[in-house]
Amino acid sequence: xxxxxxxxxxxxxxxxxxxxxxxxxxxxxxxxxxxxxxxxxxxxxxxxxxxxxxxxxxxxxxxxxxxxxxxxxxxxxxxxxxxxxxxxxxxxxxxxxxxxxxxxxxxxxxxxxxxxxxxxxxxxxxxxxx
Amino acid sequence: xxxxxxxxxxxxxxxxxxxxxxxxxxxxxxxxxxxxxxxxxxxxxxxxxxxxxxxxxxxxxxxxxxxxxxxxxxxxxxxxxxxxxxxxxxxxxxxxxxxxxxxxxxxxxxxxxxxxxxxxxxxxxxxxxxxxxxxxxxxxxxxxxxxxxxxxxxxxxxxxxxxxxxxxxxxxxxxxxxxxxxxxxxxxxxxxxxxxxxxxxxxxxxxxxxxxxxxxxxxxxxxxxxxxxxxxxxxxxxxxxxxxxxxxxxxxxxxxxxxxxxxxxxxxxxxxxxxxxxxxxxxxxxxxxxxxxxxxxxxxxxxxxxxxxxxxxxxxxxxxxxxxxxxxxxxxxxxxxxxxxxxxxxxxxxxxxxxxxxxxxxxxxxxxxxxxxxxxxxxxxxxxxxxxxxxxxxxxxxxxxxxxxxxxxxx
Numbered sequence: 001x002x003x004x005x006x007x008x009x010x011x012x013x014x015x016x017x018x019x020x021x022x023x024x025x026x027x028x029x030x031x032x033x034x035x036x037x038x039x040x041x042x043x044x045x046x047x048x049x050x051x052x053x054x055x056x057x058x059x060x061x062x063x064x065x066x067x068x069x070x071x072x073x074x075x076x077x078x079x080x081x082x083x084x085x086x087x088x089x090x091x092x093x094x095x096x097x098x099x100x101x102x103x104x105x106x107x108x109x110x111x112x113x114x115x116x117x118x119x120x121x122x123x124x125x126x127x128x129x130x
Numbered sequence: 131x132x133x134x135x136x137x138x139x140x141x142x143x144x145x146x147x148x149x150x151x152x153x154x155x156x157x158x159x160x161x162x163x164x165x166x167x168x169x170x171x172x173x174x175x176x177x178x179x180x181x182x183x184x185x186x187x188x189x190x191x192x193x194x195x196x197x198x199x200x201x202x203x204x205x206x207x208x209x210x211x212x213x214x215x216x217x218x219x220x221x222x223x224x225x226x227x228x229x230x231x232x233x234x235x236x237x238x239x240x241x242x243x244x245x246x247x248x249x250x251x252x253x254x255x256x257x258x259x260x261x262x263x264x265x266x267x268x269x270x271x272x273x274x275x276x277x278x279x280x281x282x283x284x285x286x287x288x289x290x291x292x293x294x295x296x297x298x299x300x301x302x303x304x305x306x307x308x309x310x311x312x313x314x315x316x317x318x319x320x321x322x323x324x325x326x327x328x329x330x331x332x333x334x335x336x337x338x339x340x341x342x343x344x345x346x347x348x349x350x351x352x353x354x355x356x357x358x359x360x361x362x363x364x365x366x367x368x369x370x371x372x373x374x375x376x377x378x379x380x381x382x383x384x385x386x387x388x389x390x391x392x393x394x395x396x397x398x399x400x401x402x403x404x405x406x407x408x409x410x411x412x413x414x415x416x417x418x419x420x421x422x423x424x425x426x427x428x429x430x431x432x433x434x435x436x437x438x439x440x441x442x443x444x445x446x447x448x449x450x451x452x453x454x455x456x457x458x459x460x461x462x463x464x465x466x467x468x469x470x471x472x473x474x475x476x477x478x479x480x481x482x483x484x485x486x487x488x489x490x491x492x493x494x495x496x497x498x499x500x501x502x503x504x505x506x507x508x509x510x511x512x513x514x515x516x517x518x519x520x521x522x523x524x525x526x527x528x529x530x531x532x533x534x535x536x537x538x539x540x541x
Contacts, residue, residue: 001522002273043251043282046274088274090249123524125273126322 002046002088002122003095005102007115008079014053024108031105039087039098050083086122095119139179142188143172147262148347150192152234155297158200161241162287163207165259167199168192172262235260236351237299239344240308242286243315246293251286252315253322258283260347261340271322271337309352313361313417316345320365338369359408360418366401367424370394382529386433398428419448438467455487459496471503491520495530502537511537 020028032050039045057080063069085102089095099117107113147168154164171192185191242256257263257271269279300308323337345362352358374388405421423444430436445461458481466474478497481487498513514534521527 040277041281041285043254043278043280043285046278088250088272088278121522123527124522125524 001091001095001124002086003092004118004120004122005085005087005095005099006118006120007082007084007102008118009082009115010077010079011054011074012076014080014082020108024106027106035102035105036085039085044087044089046086046088048083048085051081054080092119092121095121136180139176139184142184143175143192144262144343146189146192147172148235148238148260149189150196151259152238153193154196154200155238156234157197158204159297160200161297162291163200163203164196165287167196167203169258169264170199171195233299235347237297239312239348240300240305241290241295241297243308243312244290244293244295245308245311246289246295247286249315249318251282251289252311253319254279254282255286255290256315256344257319257340261344263340309355309358312348313357316341316348317361317417319344320369338365338372341365342369354411356408356411356413357415357417359404360415360421363401363405363408364417364421364424366397366404367421367428370397370401370428376525380525381532382525384529385427388433390431393428398425401425402429414447416448416452419444419451423448436467438464442468455481455484455490456492458484459487459492463496463500466500466503471500474500475504489520491517491522491526491530494520498530498533507537507540 017025036045036048039048054074057074058070058072059074060068060070085098087095087098089098096119099119103115103117104113105115107115150171151164151168154168155161158164174195175188175192179185179188238260239256242259243252247255254268254272257268258265263271265280265283266276268283269276272279299305320338320341323339323341342362342365345358345365349355349358349362370393371385371388373394374390374392375383377383401421402425405418405425408418409422423441426437426441426444442461442464445457445464448457449461459478462474462477462481465477466472475497478493478500481493487493494513494517498510498517501507501510501513511534514530514537518527518530518534521530
């Protein structure tokens with residue numbers, strides 16, 4: 001079964017991250033690299049990407065003639081996708097176990113290393129045969 | 131030497147793969163390296179045979195090439211070990227091992243479906259080592275990148291290596307248990323391919339074909355195993371409906387709406403014959419019972435002719451044998467068809483307590499169907515929508531949403 005693990009955060013969290021002390025940032029980056037390598041070597045990683053930060057993010061809708069109309073003013077509370085992992089595992093429990101590990105990525109001392117990770121099943125193209 | 135079209139060569143290679151691999155593993159005692167060597171030999175054959183013609187003895191050709199690869203591998207390994215000051219494997223000793231070829235394919239199946247492996251690993255390894263599929267083909271079938279599948283296979287081989295599973299037939303007691311794992315893995319492969327044969331999903335249907343080929347092989351190796359025969363019959367009888375199971379747009383068509391003229395009569399005849407020959411042997415297990423249920427459906431000329439009392443009786447037996455909640459659910463459906471939808475709904479009430487089923491979309495889907503039969507349209511719509519919210523399958527979700535919409539738009 002395929003799952004997407006989605007890590008999102010409000011814009012202020014991205015700004016906060018960029019102000020972390022060097023060792024903390026490096027520890028976090030190393031953790032992310034290592035967990036991706038581990039998932040890859042286990043043969044369960046389908047893909048993972050980190051996204052550019054939300055500063056340049058726009059939301060596009062089709063205008064009257066189908067031309068793009070962009071909206072770049074977002075409410076403070078809006079969550080932005082920071083990155084994702086797509087994995088192929090035996091069941092939902094396994095997906096959640098990996099999500100919890102990702103969530104525990106190290107943060108600066110005194111702050112919780114518990115980023116929320118959204119776990120979503122990717123729809124199968126096959127009928128569910130049970 | 132003679133020239134052969136490529137599909138024929140591909141077919142031949144896949145038949146020979148487990149035989150050749152078994153031979154190499156038996157001689158060199160290194161499953162992981164042998165598997166690589168046989169893949170390389172097959173690749174060489176796939177490149178050379180179409181242009182240079184088929185060798186007089188293709189099997190011997192493959193064995194020779196694989197042995198050569200193994201020799202190279204052992205030499206480099208030996209050199210490495212010498213550097214590490216360890217004793218290298220004596221090749222002469224290995225070459226003189228007695229060979230029991232006929233069992234090799236079976237031993238390979240036992241090895242690839244070993245319970246130390248996760249389902250996903252066992253499936254991948256079986257398709258490659260016994261099925262002779264390439265890593266790319268397996269990756270495509272499961273819609274994952276080739277590198278992901280390569281890692282999975284390599285990890286599986288590593289697990290077998292570190293577990294020290296010997297390359298030999300397990301003893302009688304262990305054998306029955308391991309055979310169940312093999313049947314389960316083949317069943318899972320079959321289900322992966324149990325889908326519409328439309329557009330990009332075409333190659334998934336091939337997985338069902340591959341599972342049937344492997345089940346056939348297993349049955350010919352173990353003709354007295356009744357559950358092995360039952361599984362093959364189940365596959366034949368289920369797959370026979372493949373063409374009718376989805377329409378031109380890839381939408382699911384439920385059993386009662388299927389065009390039975392599209393069912394594969396030949397395959398049904400074969401499945402029924404196999405099952406009829408197997409059931410009298412005694413020791414009836416879940417696969418034989420499921421095959422029997424499939425046969426009852428397949429033999430009904432129209433949906434209205436379905437022998438539901440017989441299906442209900444078969445589900446009663448199956449329920450005693452298996453704690454699979456899907457069996458309980460299907461039993462409720464059969465009971466509804468015999469005793470009316472209210473009886474079915476009563477049975478579903480009990481299932482709400484079942485933790486494995488309470489949150490499963492199928493429970494809502496069945497309830498929706500039965501409620502519709504009782505005429506409770508509003509609740510049926512609600513249940514179809516709940517089922518659509520829970521399912522992890524796109525065609526299933528589309529089907530359920532369409533059902534809900536169909537009921538909503540009725541005046």
